[in-house]
Amino acid sequence: MPKKNGFNNDNTDVNDNPVPQDILEYTKGRYDVQMELWLEFKISGKIKKLIREGKIPSDxxxxxxxxxxxxAEFMGKSIKGVLDPNGKPTVQTVRNYFRCFASGWNIDNPKSLIPRDHTDSITNYIKGPLKKKLGLSTATRTKTYLTLENYTHMERQLWQSxxxxxxxxxYRVFISAKLKCHVFTPSRxxxxxEGSTRRGxxxxxxxxxxxxxILYEFLPDQPLFVNPILFMLAIFLAAGAFKKYHTVEQVLAVRPPADQxxxxxxxxDHVLDGDLPVFPEVSVDGPSQKIQTGTAFSAQLKELCLRAGMAVWVTIHGGRRETLIQATSNGYSKGELMKFAAHTNQMTLTRDYLSSITAVDGLASFLKLPLRSDQAEDFRSMTVRRNPELFLSLPAKKQDELRQRDDYVxxxxxxxxxxxxxNAATTQAAVHELRSQRSQLLEQRRTLENEELNEVRHTQERIHPSEREGTFHVDQHRSRFDRLRHMMPERDQLSNTLFCVxxxxxxxxISALKDLIALLKDPCRVAYQPSLRPMQGRCPVPHCGVDIERVDIDRRWKHVFECSMAYHKGAHKLVDFCFICNTPVAGLVAWESHCQEHIDKHELPLRCDFVKFRRAVVCAGRCMTCMHKKRLPAARRLYGFKKQASWGKHVNECFPIYVENLGKTEVIPCPDPDCSVAYQSEQELWYHLQDAHSYPPRSICTKTKKETDTFVDGRGASVERKRRRVRVEKENGDSKLISAEGIKSATKSIRSTPTSPSPYASDLGASANSSGANTPLSSVFDLDIPQAICPSVTSISSPSHSFADEENLGVNEYTMSPSFCSPSPLHDDPHAWGSARDGASQAENAALTSICNDMFQATLEERRAEDWSDAPPSLSRISYPVNAVDGLAARSDQGTFQGKWTDESLRAPPPLSAAPMELVDPELLNDMASAEPMEDVMKESLSGDMAIDLLPGSPDTTDQPSPTQQKEYPVDYLLDKWGGWFYVKWTDGSCSWEPEENILDDELIEKLRKEHKGLRWGVEVVRTRRTGGGKVEYRVHFIGRDKKEDEWAAxxxxxxxxxxxxxPSKKAKQGRRRS
Known part of the structure; x- marks a missing residue:
């Protein structure tokens, strides 16, 4: 029988060597580290000296x-301790390292094993003489326990804060589900x-x-967040893990048979055949087929504990430890407990799991009172040293001190x-080496920051809630969810439903189950306010309805926002968006009333910083001193900055004025009256504003460079401003504005992103790129969104509305209207441009005129004297009547302004009363230094050569499209493409880069994709380089775009x-540059 089954004379695997136990690769790696240390020890200077002196054998x-x-001594001096403040290793660490060396030696040298008496002797040597000689530490890690109280704090932090x-x-769902697996079961x-010992x-x-x-569904009188089936069922349904059941209703409708x-x-089949993990790794695109590692989950758990206020975080073993402690108090036998814990030694539970504080009530036992067992659990809960307001980041003062330290600098x-x-490197190998060096330096800097943060946490004072009063402010990271929850509807609902009994x-x-599934399945790339959320994958604005997936991901929120603002504007002169209640408000009077309502209800924001979340603007930047200055108009007090730079500049300039107005005083109070703190220096108060009100770091009297659109700035080398073509054609004695060449018919067209229905933001919204193409206007303001390779040319402003605010979220079609600030009642003239919209409110006109009259005299002279080519001022500062359309309409026989609105009239503005400068919009003052003379704007508009459409609804505009309709522009064909951008050739021969969503003809796009053979027409090669693998890369400049957007292309x-x-030639070391 043995011979029949293959027994033969092959003895290659039979020898007299001892057979060691199989070990994991992770364990083998630990052994190898100590074996390398042994080789280093053998060639050390001390050993060579002892060999020369004959004190030890040469072998x-x-x-x-x-x-x-x-x-053992060499090993102890080579280890850097973690628990000891002086960096000394612990006795147990040295013992473990020596044990790894002995095991590694015995595996590699099975015929020359280290004697057992030698290893026992070295163990005693480490615990005794070596400990005294090297000063080894006896510190041990604090045992933590994931008690019910600590577990509840973690769940509340995860879902409510x-x-x-x-x-x-x-990942949020996975963390909560995994916590339940570890506290409800003894799972390791x-x-x-995937544990680190089984890596790979x-x-x-x-x-x-x-x-x-065993996990089950029915938990009487318990909140939903402790129900493990709720979370596991959501994970299974999101993964489509059931064979016959795919919806919540189908699964919950299943009942066992009557006899079962x-x-x-x-x-x-797909989850079994693919052997899919229940808890996979997840990217921005969704789950992968790779299981999450235990190291990654432990890191997530550690960060969650810190955010929950636990200075000593709970490990996974801490959850298992508490589970076994609770199991021992329920009367189970030792055999059941050993099986439950998967132990083979009865001493393991007592030695490694049970707490030193037992549940035995000695006090009640002695006094013969009813026994209590809850105090022991409270002591175990205290092992995490929870501070509800534990610092999550360094306070502003500590940050400032750290950044001035020599090592940090x-x-x-x-x-x-x-x-x-x-940036200057030309080879891939050099870039890789430099990036590696930079990563090491960044890690060193993070280490300094973490060490400082740990030190601050160690000395942080714990304040009882009853003692906090008005002087206490939570860390800004703790209030972040309350500021963002309206952007995440599923999480907002779960923060309530999960804690329902x-x-x-x-x-x-069922609601919680569906919300959990939505979190698991839905992409988390773009967030929207409730009124801006797409409907069925399309823009929610009725006149748009574009497929939102076709819009570049960085521009989706901006697209919906602009469409919504244009839609809500209607016949009003102004529409603005309230980021406090997330509501668009149309009309200046309504906006002032709306702001006043927030002030009356004490709904002023505590945090003032500009916040963006998932590519959406969530909170506008505000000024604490202006917000609580009661003599300012409500809209001025709640003015929101839409740019980080503009907000930072204003608060840095407004703060010294606030301090100066206080006069001589011993202490400087916080501008917020609800803050009962006061400081002796400006810098201390600024630290408070940073910590409590999210102010930016203070800049010392430096002139901030204004953020401008690089494709609009006329001073940019790559931008060519093209004159507009205007021709007045008389028809029946009237003036009509048409194109000098007319609009050529074309089957292919391109559209701009829907914006304001204003002719200044739509019909006149054309701008020139470097090729001289007239392209559609799209953006209302700069959202500071990182642009893709070729930012959309639709963000280019029109010179004909230089005052329009590209920073402001409001859309104001009457920014340039004479009726806005002219002292004469232009709105009485039915044909005047200032009252072209029939629905314009008389009350709005009066309010606008009142505010403008106060500001006009104080600002117009400065505006005329400055350069107007930079980014325009804010919407809420009322702009002044300079516009090509106004100048042309003044010549119309159907309606004229009272007095010619010409260059001469600009040089002699009507006498208006001056107003205090603090009433002027803050961004108006910021923008004063970047304005173009009105005369130049007027001359450019009137002498240009571009077609301009009349305001819809006014005379001679019956053939014009509605302002809410999307403007289409004729396209000849597409020349080039890069990512989601296309190089468009216009019918007038000019070219520009356009995003894919602006191109209406899918056949045109598909044709280019089939015929495209690589970048050619829309780029210029700046230089070339060879990578480490010998491949060539080309530094390309996109024609008409800023040089900062140049990229390396394979x-x-x-x-x-x-x-x-x-x-380049094979011998060339430097890339070829453009001639």
Whole structure:
């Protein structure tokens, strides 16, 4: 029989060597580290000296006890301790390292094993003489316990207070579900996630391979957040893990048969065949097929504990420890407990799991009172040292002090120098090396910051809630979720429903289940306010309805916002968006009333910073001193800055004025009357404003460079401002504005992103790129959104409305209207441009005129004397009547202004009363230095050569489209493409880069994609370089765009013509530059 089964004379695997136990790769790696340390020890200077002196044999082996003692000392001096403040290693650490060395030696040398008496002797040597000689530490890690109280704090932080943004919200669901797996069962880390000891094996909780633990649905009188089936069922349904059931209703409708207490739901084939993990790694695009590692989950758990206020975070083992402690108090036998914990030694539970504080009530036992067992759990809860207001970041003062330290400054300087070298590097190998150096320096700087933060946390005072009063302000990271919750509807609902005491099958339970599934499945790339959320994947504005997926991801929120503002504006002169209640408000009077209502209800924001979340503007920047200055108009007090730079500049300039107005005083109070704090210096108060009100770091009297659109700035080298073509054609004695050449008919067209229905923001919204193309206007203001390779040319402003505010979220069609600030009642003239809209409110006209009259005299002279080519001023500062349309309309026979609105009239403005400068819009003052003389604007508009449409609804505009309709522009054909951008050739021969969503003809796009052979027409090659692998890359400049957007393109993306023209020679070290 043995011979029949294959027994033969092959003895290659039979020898006299001892067979060691199989070990994991992770364990083998730990052994190898100590074996390398042994080799380093053998060639150390001390060993060579002892060999020369004859004190030890030349053959250094671990079989000599003296050599082993020397090695133990060498090992102890090579370890940097973590628990000891002086960096000394602990006795247990040295013992563990020596044990790894002995095991590694015995595996590698099975015929020359280290004797057992030698290892026992070295253990005693480490615990005794070596400990005294080296001063080894006896510190141990504090045992923490995930008690019910600590677990509840973590769940509340995760769902009700957490402003942390994960890569995908699925991780939030996974963390909560994994916590339940570890506190309701004795599962070890490696059973749920891929443990570090099994790195690379992919072992963990999978649909095909699952451990057996009991979890059930019915939990009477318990909140939903503790229900494990709720979360596991959401994960299964989101993954489509059931074979026959795909919806919540289908699963909950399943009942066991009458003769059976259960019914098995079978897994779907794809989760079994693919051996998918229950808790996979997740990217921004969704879950992958790779299981999450235990290291990653432990890091997430640590950060969650810190955000929950636990200075000592709870480990996964802390949850298992508490679970076994609770199990021992319920009367289970030792055998059941050992099986439950998967222990093989009865001493393991007592030695490693049970707390030193037992549940035995000695006091009640002695006094013969009813026994209590809850105090022991309170002591275990205290092991995390929870401080509800634990610092999540360094206070402003500590940050300032750290950044001025010599070591921090030196590292920062090195990082800046390396960044410059990276930009100048020409080879991929050099870039890789420099980036590696920069990463190391960044890690060193983070270490300094973390050390400082830990020190601050250690000395942080714990304040009882009853003692906080008005002097207490929570960390800005703790208030983040309350500021963002309206942008995340599912999380907003879950923060309430999960903490309801209800069964899973109740209305609250089903709602929570569906919201959890939505978090698992929905992408988390763009957030929207409730009124701006797309409907069925399309823009919610009725006149638009564009497929939102076709819009570039960085511009989706901006697209919907602009459409909504244009739609709500209607016949009003102004529409603005309230970021306090997330509501658009149309009309100046209504806006002032709306702001006053917030002030009367004490709904002023505590935090003043400009906040963006998932590519959306969530909070506008505000000024604390202006907000609480009661003599200012309500709209002025609640003015919101839409740019980080503009907001930072204003608050830095407004603060000294606030301090100066206080006069001589011993202390400086906070501008917020609800803040009962006062400081002796300006800097201390500014630190308070940073910590409590989210002010930016203070700048010392430096002139901030204004943020401008690089494609509009006339001083940019790559931008060519093209004159507008205007021709007045008389028809029946009237003046009509038409194109000098007319609009050529074309089958292909391109549209602009819907904006304001104003002719100044739509019909006149054309601007020139470097090729001289007249392209549609789209953006109302700069959202500071990182642009893609080719930012949309639709963000280019029109010179004919230089006063329009591209920073402001409001849309104001009457920014340039004479009726806005002219002392004469122009609105009485039915044909005047100032009253062209029939629905314009008389009350709005009066309010606008009143405000403008006060501001006109104080600002118009300065505006005329400055350069108007920079980004225009804010909407809420009322602009002045300079517009090509106004000048042309003054010549119309149907309606004229009272007095010619010409260049001469601008030089002699009507006498108006001056107003205090504090009543002027803050951004007006910021923009004064960047204005173009009105005469130049007027001359350019009147002498230009571009077609202008009349205001819809006014005479001779019956053939014009509605202002809410999207303007289309004729396109000849598409020349080039890069990502989601296309190089468009217009019918007039000019070219520009346009985003894909602006191109209406899908056939035109598809044709280019099929025929495109690489970049050619829309780029210029700046230089070339060879990568480490010998491949060639081309630095391309996109024609008409800013040089800062130049990119490196691989050879496969280039056309053959450009490759042949610019390909470097094999010996060339430097890239070829453009001539």
């Amino acid at each position: 250094v082996t671990p079989h000599d006890l003296k050599i082993l003692k020397l090695f 957490d402003g942390h943004e994960y890569v995908h919200e699925a 880390l490696g059973e749920i996630s 094996t992919g072992k963990g909780l999978r649909y095909k391979q699952r451990p057996t633990h 207490r259960y019914w098995v739901l079978e897994w779907a 030196a590292i920062t300087k090195k990082i800046e120098d390396i960044s410059l070298k990276i 209800a069964p899973l099958r109740s209305a609250a339970g 050879e496969k993306y280039m056309s053959r013509e450009l490759i042949e023209k610019h390909k």
